[in-house]
Amino acid sequence: MKSLRYLENVVTLALDEDKCVGCGICTQVCPHGVLVLRNRKAQIVDLHGCMECGACANNCPTSALAVTPGVGCASYIIQSWIKGKENSSCGSQGCC
Amino acid sequence: MNKPVKQNCGCGLENTQPSHNLLREMLPMDRPPVKDEPCCGPPPGPPSDPNERPGYRLCSFVQGFMPTPVGPVPRIKTLLDTRDKLGTWNVRMGFGRNDYKVAPGLYAVGDPAAEAPVLVTANYKLSFDHVRESLAGMDAWLLVLDTHGINVWCAAGKGTFGTAELVQRVLKTGLAQVVRHRRLILPQLGATGVAGHRVKKECGFEVIWGPVKAADIRAFLSSDHRSEVAMRRVTFTFSERLVLVPVEITLLRKHLVYTLAVLLFLSGIGPHIFSWPAVWQRGVLAVAAVAMGIAAGCIVVPVLLPWIPGRAFALKGIFAGLFLGTFPAAVHWNDSSISYWSGPALLLLTTALSSYLAMNFTGSTPFTSPSGVEKEMRRYMPVQAGMAVMALFLWIGSAFLMK
Numbered sequence: 001m002k003s004l005r006y007l008e009n010v011v012t013l014a015l016d017e018d019k020c021v022g023c024g025i026c027t028q029v030c031p032h033g034v035l036v037l038r039n040r041k042a043q044i045v046d047l048h049g050c051m052e053c054g055a056c057a058n059n060c061p062t063s064a065l066a067v068t069p070g071v072g073c074a075s076y077i078i079q080s081w082i083k084g085k086e087n088s089s090c091g092s093q094g095c096c
Numbered sequence: 097m098n099k100p101v102k103q104n105c106g107c108g109l110e111n112t113q114p115s116h117n118l119l120r121e122m123l124p125m126d127r128p129p130v131k132d133e134p135c136c137g138p139p140p141g142p143p144s145d146p147n148e149r150p151g152y153r154l155c156s157f158v159q160g161f162m163p164t165p166v167g168p169v170p171r172i173k174t175l176l177d178t179r180d181k182l183g184t185w186n187v188r189m190g191f192g193r194n195d196y197k198v199a200p201g202l203y204a205v206g207d208p209a210a211e212a213p214v215l216v217t218a219n220y221k222l223s224f225d226h227v228r229e230s231l232a233g234m235d236a237w238l239l240v241l242d243t244h245g246i247n248v249w250c251a252a253g254k255g256t257f258g259t260a261e262l263v264q265r266v267l268k269t270g271l272a273q274v275v276r277h278r279r280l281i282l283p284q285l286g287a288t289g290v291a292g293h294r295v296k297k298e299c300g301f302e303v304i305w306g307p308v309k310a311a312d313i314r315a316f317l318s319s320d321h322r323s324e325v326a327m328r329r330v331t332f333t334f335s336e337r338l339v340l341v342p343v344e345i346t347l348l349r350k351h352l353v354y355t356l357a358v359l360l361f362l363s364g365i366g367p368h369i370f371s372w373p374a375v376w377q378r379g380v381l382a383v384a385a386v387a388m389g390i391a392a393g394c395i396v397v398p399v400l401l402p403w404i405p406g407r408a409f410a411l412k413g414i415f416a417g418l419f420l421g422t423f424p425a426a427v428h429w430n431d432s433s434i435s436y437w438s439g440p441a442l443l444l445l446t447t448a449l450s451s452y453l454a455m456n457f458t459g460s461t462p463f464t465s466p467s468g469v470e471k472e473m474r475r476y477m478p479v480q481a482g483m484a485v486m487a488l489f490l491w492i493g494s495a496f497l498m499k
Binding site (some may be wrong): 003004005006007008010011012019023025028030032033049050051053054055058059061062068069070071072073074075076077078095 | 099252253272284285288289290291292293305308321323325326329330378401402407408455456458459460461462463464465467469470471472474
């Protein structure tokens with residue numbers, strides 16, 4: 001996926017290293033290799049490769065990772081602008 | 097059979113529940129021999145399958161039932177037949193994909209024992225088919241979650257492939273009575289919806305994150321649940337992008353009818369107020385410009401994604417639109433009955449459409465972040481709207497400005 005990169009300096013992913021217990025689950029679930037485990041602590045090594053899927057934050061047992069997760073889909077975002085996020089759903093007319 | 101469900105495909109465990117009498121009933125019974133006597137009409141078809149039950153339909157991918165402490169569990173085939181392949185083709189073309197699902201519940205692959213691994217997947221038939229095909233020759237349990245017929249990743253994003261559904265499905269199927277271990281192997285892309293540590297707390301089963309692709313399950317299981325780095329990364333190869341093109345186009349059907357109707361109407365406006373010959377003559381050009389916009393935004397951008405300049409999809413769509421848009425714009429350049437202004441109008445129309453459609457392709461890719469998509473939308477949607485409005489003004493105006 002190194003050949004396909006998206007916009008830089010937009011990602012909301014943040015890591016609180018003090019909270020990290022080094023379980024390494026985030027490095028397993030990230031589909032883009034954004035995080036690695038070094039000296040028993042998670043580290044963000046490719047911030048701009050993050051697609052904000054939220055898998056790491058969802059599986060972090062100590063909430064050391066935070067991200068505003070969402071669907072990177074224009075149709076969904078247009079819906080959320082019109083109807084508000086709470087009334088929008090991804091894939092209403094058959095995207096994914 | 098407490099709750100007969102009409103046409104319930106897959107016969108999930110909750111529908112085939114408890115009784116052992118039922119299992120005895122499922123054994124083939126003695127049948128009177130069919131006499132080969134002359135009769136009216138064609139020869140009779142095969143007799144009913146012994147596993148058939150009133151109100152249920154036996155799915156073609158089920159090849160029998162295996163007894164378990166919680167009742168019979170459907171044993172599924174690992175070889176896809178013509179019906180499965182036809183179904184795959186249909187949904188890839190964008191037909192019937194909102195209702196292409198199997199019944200959630202527990203299934204058996206091969207002859208699984210109490211120590212056999214439990215794999216978890218979505219009830220989108222395409223996901224289910226991928227997984228069972230990749231399990232050929234293996235013994236395993238397959239726990240299918242109710243994701244409303246959506247694939248694992250999208251369902252995880254929506255929360256239907258989620259912690260609550262997984263815990264409920266484990267409890268509802270009585271999985272703890274079927275297997276001796278307490279491990280569930282989940283597809284890695286389900287991690288957006290499932291929190292492994294909460295699953296362990298709520299139902300006692302440990303979540304093991306398997307590979308991204310079903311095709312790697314065999315290697316994952318044989319390497320003692322260790323994934324190579326490559327198995328943990330999403331890809332978006334040429335063929336993976338190409339396979340999405342038909343759906344991208346068929347999703348436009350409804351909007352396309354309205355767009356073309358409006359464009360044909362606008363093409364008829366001119367010095368004679370409204371002219372049917374103009375609808376035909378100029379309308380064809382407008383339709384060609386739309387077709388090129390769709391080709392650029394829904395085919396060229398997805399297929400040539402890494403090679404088109406720019407990171408924003410809307411920008412890639414502008415480049416593709418400018419390139420393909422020159423064809424309908426230039427085709428009547430020497431036609432004295434068409435104004436010079438028609439060309440720029442058609443080029444702008446193709447480019448605006450291509451940029452918008454390419455921007456919408458962000459939702460089908462596995463690497464665009466919502467923050468990034470929103471940023472490019474705020475930047476490029478005004479540009480697209482501006483181009484579209486200018487295209488329409490020029491198109492109507494050009495009818496009054498003949499060469």
